[in-house]
Amino acid sequence: MQSIQSSFESLRKDFPILQRTVRDNKRLVYLDNASTTQKPNQVIDAISDYYRNYNSNIHRAVYALAEEATEAYEKTRDKIATFINVKDRQEIIFVRGTTEAINLIAYAWGRSNIKEGDIIVTTEYEHHSNIVPWQLLTQEKSAKLEYIGMDDNGELILDDLDKYLATGKVKLVTFSLISNVLGTITDVTKIIEKCKAAGVLTLIDAAQAVPHMKVDVEKLGCDFFAFSGHKMLGPTGIGVLWVRKSVLETMNPFHGGGDMIREVHKYETTWNDLPYKFEAGTPNIADVIGFGAAIDYLTKIGMDNVREHEIELTKYAMEKLSAVKGILIYGTKDISKRGGVISFNFADVHPHDVAQIVDGEGIAVRSGHHCAQVLMERLNVAATSRVSFYIYNTKEDIDALVTSLNKVAKVFKL
Amino acid sequence: MSGNADIYHEMIIDYSRHPTNYETEDQRKLEDSFFKNTDVIFHDSNPLCGDSIDIGMKIDDNKVTDIKFSGKGCAICMACSSVLTEIAKGKSLDDVRKIEKNDILSELGLEQLQAVRIKCALLSLKVLKSALYTYLAKHLDDSQDADKLKEDAASLY
Numbered sequence: 001m002q003s004i005q006s007s008f009e010s011l012r013k014d015f016p017i018l019q020r021t022v023r024d025n026k027r028l029v030y031l032d033n034a035s036t037t038q039k040p041n042q043v044i045d046a047i048s049d050y051y052r053n054y055n056s057n058i059h060r061a062v063y064a065l066a067e068e069a070t071e072a073y074e075k076t077r078d079k080i081a082t083f084i085n086v087k088d089r090q091e092i093i094f095v096r097g098t099t100e101a102i103n104l105i106a107y108a109w110g111r112s113n114i115k116e117g118d119i120i121v122t123t124e125y126e127h128h129s130n131i132v133p134w135q136l137l138t139q140e141k142s143a144k145l146e147y148i149g150m151d152d153n154g155e156l157i158l159d160d161l162d163k164y165l166a167t168g169k170v171k172l173v174t175f176s177l178i179s180n181v182l183g184t185i186t187d188v189t190k191i192i193e194k195c196k197a198a199g200v201l202t203l204i205d206a207a208q209a210v211p212h213m214k215v216d217v218e219k220l221g222c223d224f225f226a227f228s229g230h231k232m233l234g235p236t237g238i239g240v241l242w243v244r245k246s247v248l249e250t251m252n253p254f255h256g257g258g259d260m261i262r263e264v265h266k267y268e269t270t271w272n273d274l275p276y277k278f279e280a281g282t283p284n285i286a287d288v289i290g291f292g293a294a295i296d297y298l299t300k301i302g303m304d305n306v307r308e309h310e311i312e313l314t315k316y317a318m319e320k321l322s323a324v325k326g327i328l329i330y331g332t333k334d335i336s337k338r339g340g341v342i343s344f345n346f347a348d349v350h351p352h353d354v355a356q357i358v359d360g361e362g363i364a365v366r367s368g369h370h371c372a373q374v375l376m377e378r379l380n381v382a383a384t385s386r387v388s389f390y391i392y393n394t395k396e397d398i399d400a401l402v403t404s405l406n407k408v409a410k411v412f413k414l
Numbered sequence: 415m416s417g418n419a420d421i422y423h424e425m426i427i428d429y430s431r432h433p434t435n436y437e438t439e440d441q442r443k444l445e446d447s448f449f450k451n452t453d454v455i456f457h458d459s460n461p462l463c464g465d466s467i468d469i470g471m472k473i474d475d476n477k478v479t480d481i482k483f484s485g486k487g488c489a490i491c492m493a494c495s496s497v498l499t500e501i502a503k504g505k506s507l508d509d510v511r512k513i514e515k516n517d518i519l520s521e522l523g524l525e526q527l528q529a530v531r532i533k534c535a536l537l538s539l540k541v542l543k544s545a546l547y548t549y550l551a552k553h554l555d556d557s558q559d560a561d562k563l564k565e566d567a568a569s570l571y
Contacts, residue, residue: 353489
């Protein structure tokens with residue numbers, strides 16, 4: 001029987017980009033998967049196939065091409081429903097990505113539900129996309145934005161949530177399922193339990209979770225749920241917003257235009273059925289189809305296997321990195337509470353310099369604030385270096401990283 | 415060593431380790447902090463990487479009599495900021511405004527710096543130019559001059 005590692009290694013051949021070299025013929029070691037993932041031939045081919053063979057607009061025309069395009073587009077919706085365990089396909093809305101999904105909620109739900117004095121609760125380890133839309137909304141409505149704090153282990157302090165819920169003014173609690181910087185897996189069960197008991201809606205930013213583990217939306221019990229295609233082998237510019245139907249039915253449209261209407265008259269319009277009411281204009285058809293191919297690819301591997309592979313890599317990387325003198329890893333050491341994301345600093349070397357020197361060895365790591373400046377302030381650092389894994393990463397990649405860090409130590413005389 | 419790491423030569427590493435004309439965050443909290451007694455301070459940051467630089471100047475008789483910087487940045491940013499303050503110190507405001515990006519880059523052998531890192535190198539020059547127009551707008555009658563400097567600062571990179 002093949003070990004899980006070697007069967008994952010054999011996937012690498014599906015990814016044309018992993019066959020290229022960078023920086024004077026060095027093997028590409030791509031460790032920025034929390035930012036975006038590489039695409040397998042199956043996804044690239046699905047997009048190309050649409051443009052080559054059945055490119056047409058969806059939903060209205062009656063000719064053959066349109067029928068094929070509509071079918072492929074809508075099939076992806078069904079694939080997603082199965083993938084995240086949603087019973088009702090009408091609750092799945094295609095958006096550009098997680099950022100647009102959250103902005104859609106802030107606009108279409110928030111503007112009619114948030115009033116002066118209301119509280120929206122987010123967390124200290126959110127991506128800017130789960131902070132800024134709520135700043136805009138609360139400022140416009142004279143409402144308040146509050147933060148669930150984070151302890152030194154990188155875990156949320158749920159007492160903070162209790163404190164805000166006790167005011168009776170909280171209308172929404174929004175949080176990421178996995179932190180894009182620390183990799184912390186949020187204690188979602190507890191948060192949702194508390195919010196449900198208080199009659200408060202919950203939004204989950206699952207951009208770092210859905211690509212990496214089995215996620216069951218029905219079981220989670222949240223009200224809004226968002227993730228992006230490009231972080232899970234799919235193309236850029238396509239993502240998913242799921243909204244519980246009882247909430248979705250009360251929401252006004254986000255964008256007005258074609259496809260979202262039933263009847264348009266000079267001064268009034270009636271809306272199309274769900275989910276089309278929220279998909280104005282010609283959608284990103286090609287990338288929805290490509291996203292469908294990505295879901296097929298991941299389904300074939302099995303999300304439990306993906307998670308197992310990442311646990312193994314993360315464990316290995318934590319061990320190897322911890323052994324390098326001067327490396328400080330942020331967040332919990334408990335692998336079971338961690339996704340495949342590791343943020344670190346290397347002595348007093350700025351993460352930009354770390355990233356540049358390891359790039360010289362063909363290794364792509366991220367440096368900076370990772371769109372989480374509130375978290376950087378909390379950690380009291382300007383920036384971190386971050387590595388994040390996916391299905392095609394190997395222990396060899398991590399060994400290469402560690403070797404290149406020795407080079408950083410040499411250059412900076414650590 | 416690959417071409418990429420070549421920029422990390424001795425001088426850059428030294429400056430990043432021991433920046434000149436620099437005050438740490440802790441030093442700035444002290445009573446006798448340079449930054450508590452300047453004629454102008456300006457702050458700017460690089461939204462992409464979080465590099466964040468303050469420059470303070472003492473100006474007397476149209477001359478930069480003293481200048482310091484503080485903040486956080488990568489080795490390139492810290493080295494360029496150090497060199498910039500060394501160049502600017504003691505110069506007339508007229509001469510300071512003539513400082514160009516190549517004056518800094520050539521001093522550190524960074525003429526070939528990649529586009530993604532150029533912002534690290536030039537953040538402090540941007541801050542210096544901004545500090546200068548802030549000062550000029552406040553202290554001189556010639557507001558056109560200040561506007562021109564503002565444009566210069568904005569178009570640096």
